[in-house]
Amino acid sequence: MAEPMESERSAADGMRAPVRETYGPADLSSVPVFAGGFINFGYWQAIDLTGPLSVADRVRSQQDLYRHVLGSAAPVEGRRMLEVGCGLGVGCALALWEYAPAHLTGMDIHPQQLERARQANAALLEAGPARMRFVRGAAERMPFGDGEFDRVYSVEAAQHFDDLDAFAREAARVLRPGGRVVVASFFTPDDAPGHGARLAELLDSYASGLDIARPFASLTEAFTAAGLTGVRATSIGPGVWQGWDRWLSDQWKPGTWPRNFLAAYRQGILDYYVITATRPRS
Template sequence: MRDESERAELRRRIYGTGDLAAKPLFAGGFINFGYWEGIPLDGELTVEHRIASQEALYDVVLDALEIGPGDRVLEVGSGRGLGAQRVLRRDPAHVRGVDLMPEQVARATEANDDPRVAFVQGSSDDLPLPDASFDALLSVEAAQHFEDIGGFAHESARVLAPGGRFAVTTFFTRTDDAGTRLAELLKTFASGLDLAHRIDDVLRDLRAAGFADVTARSVGEHVWPGFDRWVALTEHPDGWGRNWIRAVERGLADYFLVTARKPAGSEA
């Protein structure tokens, strides 16, 4: 696997100077695998289905956070800002997005003209935001890139107000040796674009940062079958992308919704 500086440059080429969201695999500008519940997988899949799956993944997270009127919301790994637009449907007080890539911040800023929304460049383990300034924090399919999950957990606890809610969804690994085995199946793990964060370690880091009610729920049954079908349609039908579902079947990884809460009365 490449070292941290090489991984950073790789991500810059893919998400910054490049634009992964422009690929048919991620139709509509979102960059996530999608949540396909309610979308028929035994017939024709359209671009509209694909976009709906990616919007639905955001809705699962926003429902878990119980986003409502007046909430101050932060998204870490905000990409092109389409997630922020989804949050605005819940009538928050404001939405802030943090992304590591300045190019993504620029794209998101250009695409959003609502005065309640703003985007800044920053790292998940060094958020450029004040203490206790948000009621809810989300991250959708970005944490697999984070170099320091423990740092992200501590920064999330710092910027959330007491009683603040936390929700992350992405793919995490299940076993200690999953990283090596996934690198044999999937180019993104072989290159270091994706990192093998074990779900049990993620939960441990959140508890160490002071979070309570830390839970992880697999939502893979609503992610993998639909994403695999879309991969087969938009990429080579026998290409490496089909190995995602094989990795899941071998028990190496799964897609999780992780939630937590900052205890009321706790300090940043």
């Protein structure tokens, strides 16, 4: 699938229309499938999928995806961290409480999401404003100085980014020498022709342009081109897709488009990856 055209973006806010509308007035975090406000598919590796799933299981799956990402960024204690595409900031709060960074910045392109993040985390912001903040910015144009962060991470947002090359350059720029970037998102497993068209047939999020079909190598290669080293991509699909589909099964019938994420994975046209890279010290 081609990169988004300039005409698809709003001149006023820099967002593509599907992103602006999906995360705008209708709060996606209020939808029952995203219980807890994290807005991710979840990492279900430690959850029993054989019996009924509770809301607590669903919330834990989303928390565990953050824990998996933050574990890949370790050590983070005492570091300055940036989350790209922070949404409601509940992942920022988890990172702050469980991993003790020195400071955490949540960045999102959507002003309504940032307003919700500030409301959801009002107590944390008031109790310790020196430890956390929320800033508006795009993944491709980060409003930060060079070398400002020890860790940059992003959880299930990169499928929306307009330009992975620009994101990689910005991540490398804002990282300090020795710093690490970790991205969790879903990509095609290769660049074979037809993946984008097939995903658009199966999944409304691709048909609408909300999600962009690109191979995971488009990000690993972008990190390498940006000067990052130790670039690694690991599939965690087995821990994501089955649990996500099992959770959806109580609310969506087989054959409805959200259930097709598992079908796309089984057909070998979509998978979920954690991608890591490091800025060299010299």
